[in-house]
Structure formats: C-alpha cells, structure tokens
Amino acid sequence: MRIIITGGAGFIGQKLAAAIARAGTLPGPDGGEAVRELVLFDQVEATPPPEARVAIHTVAGDIADTAALDALFAGGADVVYHLASVVSAAAESDFELGMGVNFDGTRAVLEASRKAGGGATRFIFTSSVAVFGGDLPPVVEDHTAPMPQNSYGIQKAMAELLVSDYSRRGFVDGRALRLPTIAVRPGRPNKAASTFASSIIREPLQGEEAVLPVPEELAMFVLSPRQAIQALVHAAGIPAADFGGSRSVMLPGIRVTVGEMISALRRVGGDAAVARIRREPDPTIEAIVGGWPADFDTAKAERLGFQRDEGIDAIVEAFIEDDSLPAARAAFVQH
C-alpha cells in the first residue's frame, strides 16, 4: 500500500506518520493492510519518522502546483491523508491564500487522487469544528447545518461537500473528519484563539507561566492529539457504505470547562502548577471561543466506531506520556 500525507511536516502529519511508520500497517475494510511506502508531502521538507518499518519518502512542494501533484501521484495512492491547510487566522487575514490552499488545494488533491486511483483511493480529509457557528441549537447534531462564521470554516465546509460528491460519483472513497479543538498540543503558544486550552496545562507543567484570557465557566469540545491520530487511522478501515448520505462526520470530543482543565492540572501538578496560570481577561478571545459549540451529539461517529478521550485526566496524561518535556514528566512523577 502506498500512502500519501499532505501537510506531512505539520503537527498532525508528523504524529500520524510516526504512528503509521511504527505499525507498518493501516486498517482496511478487510483488516490490517501492509504499508509499502509512506510519502510525506509538504511545502516545507518533512522530518521522516524514527523507527520506520516502511519506506519513507519526503517531498517538498505546494498542493497548488499541478505538476508537483502529478509527480507525487505518479506512483499511485491507495490512501491519501489530506492535511495540508492554512490555519484559521491566516485564512481570515488573507482570503485568497485560504481559498487557494484550503479549497482549491483540496480540489486539486481530490482530482489527483481521482486520476491516480480510479475511484479506489481512500481520501481522508481533516475538517474542523469551525464549520459550525452562528445561531446554533443547544446541542449540535449530525443533521445540524454548518454555518461557518469565518473563511477557514467556509473553505472546510465547501471542501467537505466536494469530498462527498467525489465519493458519491465513485471518483474517490472519501472520509471527512471534523476535528474538535485538539488539546493538549506540544510546543509553544501560537496565534490560535484557542491556544490557551493547551497552554494552561502545558506551560505550568513545564514550570512556566500561562495566560488565561477566558472565564473558568467557558466550555470547549476537545480531543487529544493521541485520539485524533487513532481516529485518522481508524477512518481508513471503515466500509464506505457505513457513511450514508454524507462522508462528513463530527468526531467525538469531550465537553470540558476551563475550570475542569485547571482541576486536572491541580491533580497532576498541584497548587504550584495552578499558581502559574495568570488571568488576563480578553473579551475578543472570549467572544471567538465562546461562539464555538461545546455540546455535540456525535451519534454517527460512535456508530462508525470513533472513540473519545476518557476524560480530561486522560487527556493530560496522554500529553505527559507523548509530548511533554522532561520537566513535566518529573513533576508528574513527583506529585
């Protein structure tokens, strides 16, 4: 099996590549299938995963470049993970960039997959909770209309529709996963409005200060990076017919308030860790993140076998085990 990951140098791309390279197989509708080659495509050169049991290739290129895509797909593609994307803040500040990468780029990768696979290519696309917005019912369901309130969400929602139509027509075998907010992310705070959701766990556990711009009552719908990778792997093996009339599915996250995150931090890092959170209310950030729904009925995802994290403690533990710096691990052991 030849697998292509676009955005293979990114946060999720690197973790997914490591998981596939370690396993050497990927689920198919008839059980595990051996991976022959894993290609990481990104505009920046990707780091190949360590301990690979499969052949790894890294290719630097732009998904908007048709010639680059033709070359990439010349070797065939049994499974495509299309992760390459411009983040929401960038898509909002530069409309043309967002349309070019998030929509036209996805369309180009879909076309390349269609040509390469004759309909058999499994095309796994990462959409986002950001497709939801505006006036929403108290609980968002699989039947709730996406009404994105930012260009990133619009571009993801349009791309999802295309994935469903390409699949219905037999051009590819698509799956569009709507990811909850991913937390706890490793690394540094970034410009995402939701960055505090990772920061208030990660920084204090590493002995650093974190900024909290929102009140403790604010609720979010979150998924750990570990479960997100498991979902991406699981998606490859779901029989196409199980998706029904749409290839889109909202993944099961957990609803968690900022206060609950802080309590989880206290359980592993103690009061000393919690004391490193500095409250700096920011009405703009509160308005953005407060506009994201946190209450979902993810019946379809559950039917398709996707799993949620067990709770906020499990999310924090996954971070400590998978991603934290030695300082955090030491604090965890100490405590």
Add this chain to the structure above:
Amino acid sequence: MRIIITGGAGFIGQKLAAAIARAGTLPGPDGGEAVRELVLFDQVEATPPPEARVAIHTVAGDIADTAALDALFAGGADVVYHLASVVSAAAESDFELGMGVNFDGTRAVLEASRKAGGGATRFIFTSSVAVFGGDLPPVVEDHTAPMPQNSYGIQKAMAELLVSDYSRRGFVDGRALRLPTIAVRPGRPNKAASTFASSIIREPLQGEEAVLPVPEELAMFVLSPRQAIQALVHAAGIPAADFGGSRSVMLPGIRVTVGEMISALRRVGGDAAVARIRREPDPTIEAIVGGWPADFDTAKAERLGFQRDEGIDAIVEAFIEDDSLPAARAAFVQH
C-alpha cells in the same frame, strides 16, 4: 440603479426582467429605488421584455469568460441576480460542466460583483431545494444540514457558502434563495424528473395528454413562478442584518400531493381535463422525486417577509392568468 441578470434568457430570468422592466423600480432597504438600466446576460441572446420603463441591454456571453464579465461589470452593478446555471440532469451527466458553470461561474460572478461594487452590490443567488437530501428529519428546518445527493445540489450548496462568506467579509451583500420546485411552468415537458408536476396541470388545460409517473400520495414542496418572481424582487429590499449568520434561506412553498394537484385541475377543467392524465408508473422518477423533502419549517423566510402561494388553486389560477395558452383560458372561463 444598474441591475444585471445572468441567465437573463432563461425561464425565471425572462419573467424577472419583465417584472422589473414593468415596475421601473426595485425595493431597497429604504423603499423603492428607480432602475436606470437592466442588463440581461446569457450565453444565448435574451429577448428584451416588452413595455419596458427602463433602458434594457442584452449581452451574449459566458459567465466562465472573465473578459466578458469584466466588460459586463464595467458599467457598475447595484444589484446582480445570478440565475445562470446548468440544470440538475446536465450537472449530473457532465460533472466538469456543472462545476464550471454552477460553482466556478458563481465564484467568477461574485468576484466581478466584489470588484464592481466595493461591497455594496446586492448579490441575489438562486439556490434550490436540491441542496437537501439523504437522511432527513421529518421536517426540514433552517438548521437542517444540506447533504445534497446530486452534483447540482453540491454545487449550489458550495456556492451558497461562498455567498455567505463574501457577505460576512463585506465583499458583496448577498442573499441566497433556496427555491422549491417551481410549478406550474409554461412550455413543454422537459427532462427534469419533476416535469410532471407542471405537465399534469398544463397539458390537460390545453387539451393535451399528460403523463403521470408517480402515485397520487406523493407530496412535493412547490412555489408558483409568480411567487418566485415576487420573492426575487422582495429579496433586494431586505436589510442585510436581518439574515443573521447565513445568507441562505429556504423559501416558503406549499406542500401539495399529486392527488391535490389533480383535484385542483378538476375544479378548473372538469373531469374531461383530468381524463387527459395518463398514469405510467416510473419507479426511477418516483425514487428521485420521492427523495426530495416536502415538509419544511421556513421560519426564517417568513421572518424575512417572503410569502407562499395561498394554495394549489391559487397556483393553478396564476398559471392560467400569466402563462397559459388561449385554449386553457377558454376552458377556465367555460367551466
């Protein structure tokens, strides 16, 4: 005010042009505004409406042709009615054609409107009930997710999202109207699966035979051409802020069964007219049309002031007054 109608040679384009030309004004947020020039753009040369109180220009060209659009918009555009479209059967049999006209074409007309109007151009787009499909709740609401089961519906749904994003960003002031099935259409039966809904009224009233491929219990959600034109005119005057988080709105139709249509035919044309309906069950057509929802809660449209037909009798009378051949009018008077 300069108004552009794309698809101005089509069924709705011609009726809309006639209505605007006759009135000489179009509603604006602050009341009626005088129309200076009405431009009908279509790949086929449009017929100018009779009795015009405004300057009429017809331009032949393709919405996929950027140079043609630049020339069309060079004179400015206060209101754009973007009706040009490839019908569902054609979009299904030729995917590239449908994407090119229904999606890329709409995007091109949106861009031209953005450049011409600096955000002030009111952009009125005709979407369709075909955005709904698949697994649906018993009553389709404004919050129900579009899951189109054909490429035409996918292209309309993607274009709607773009209209909302262009509007949110202030590029245009958009309104996307989801039209119910339009009946009774004048003319001849065509290849649309729903053609019988017009045929079984129109042909018998004109002394001709009509084919009915579906059972009498089948229900549809319909709107008369007269009300559709009123909705398009009304849409121009709605304050932008009233739309809320999405510029899309499902127009209020009436739910009517085939049996109810036949009863209405009997009331105006008698048993003789009804006898001209030939039952020729067609499971394929029944499956397609039966998959379209007929039960809608159109609260948003009602709040925005859109109106439905009073009932099936009013729809039949509108057809007789507006569109029928003399034979039908005579039958109506006789009866």
